[in-house]
Amino acid sequence: MTTHAISAARPATALTLAFTAMLGVGILWMAGHAQAAALHDAAHDVRHATGFPCH
Amino acid sequence: MRRTTSVTRPASPATEAMFPRLLTSALIAGAGAGLLAALLQLIFVQPLLLQAELYETGQLTHFGADGSPAGSLRFAGIDPLRDGLTVVFSMLVYCGYALILVALMALAEMRGAGVDARRGILWGVAGFVVAQMAPAVSLAPELPGSLAGEVEARQVWWFACVISAAVALWLIAFGRSWPAWAAAVVLLLAPHLWGAPMPEAFGGPVPPELAALFAARVLGVGLAVWAVLGVLAGALWNGERDG
Structure with missing residues (x-):
């Protein structure tokens, strides 16, 4: 029964998980990789100290 | 018929308003780990960055016959704007990682794996291997001024x-x-x-001794922070699911 409950909800759950992970990727891209000058300067030390390619 | 039973049944914890619970676990874990990361980076990593910038901008050079002074690599005090931005972006970066981590934990759990604080350590170490160790093997953490x-x-x-x-x-x-x-x-x-x-050639202005210490410290701090992120994410997701 539990299996059926999960399988009925699977598309919505999968979408929720995918959306959550993509939100994380978006934040990482913005904070860690986007090359816009203001972002780059503000995040400079963190980018170096986290091992991201910086400049 | 079976389908009707399963739908009329109260939603299982795995399906009911999942997104807010994912978000809460991830943002608290990410903020905590990000704060720790900022603290460790300010003490152990930023002094090396500041020293490297002196070479990057030409205020120091290390190609002289006598080498160059090793200088102080200790915590040099607070620069409110610069250090404040480090705290903010560090929290952002680890919140980003935490969102991915918690989503994967929830997925693993639906497939039968247990998730709690203790197992979270394994998730955290795996995250460190994925996000820091693996890329560092061929693209070592770079100091400002390194050629790349x-x-x-x-x-x-x-x-x-x-x-x-x-x-x-x-x-x-x-x-x-x-x-x-x-x-x-x-x-x-x-x-x-x-x-x-x-890079097409080696020979950046920053001393290799400083670059090596920097790479080691970035990885050391990364491992500590990821282990804590894993524990926090595991514990919080465990609590959110049961609560």
Whole structure:
């Protein structure tokens, strides 16, 4: 029964998980990789100290 | 008929308003780990960055016959704007990682794996391997002033390496067959056999001693922070699911 409950909800759950992970990727891209000058300067030390390619 | 029963049944904890619970666990874990990261970086990593910038801007050079003074690599005090931005962006970066981590924990849990604080350590160490150790093997953490390949090419390689390492570790942890494990080995090795973008020549202005210490510290701090992120995410997701 539990299996059926999960399988009925699977598309919505999968979408929720995918959306959550993509939100994380978006934040990482913005904070860690986007090359816009203001972002780059503000995040400079963190980018170096986290091992991201910086400049 | 069966389907009707399952739908009329109260939604299981796995389905009911999942997004707010994912978000709460991830943001609290990410903020905590990000604060710790900022603190460790300010003490152990930023002094090396500041020292490297003196070489990058030409205020110090190390090619003289007598070398150059090692200088102070100790915490040099607070610069409110610069250090404040470090705290903010550190929290952002680890919140980003935490969102991905908690989503994967929830997925693993739906497939039968247990998630709690203790097992969270394993998740955290795996996250460190994926996001820091794997790319660092071919693209070592760089000090300002280090010579390096084109930044766009390095970013593409970085993402490719991190994604393939993530898939590889998932296959190692949850794969149940030799082909899955073999694919994991291929995925772990491929980005490094392909090779990361390199500078055309070596010879940056920053002393290699400083660059080596920096790379080691970045990885050490990264491991500590990721282990804590894993514990926090595991504990919080465990609590959110049961609560």
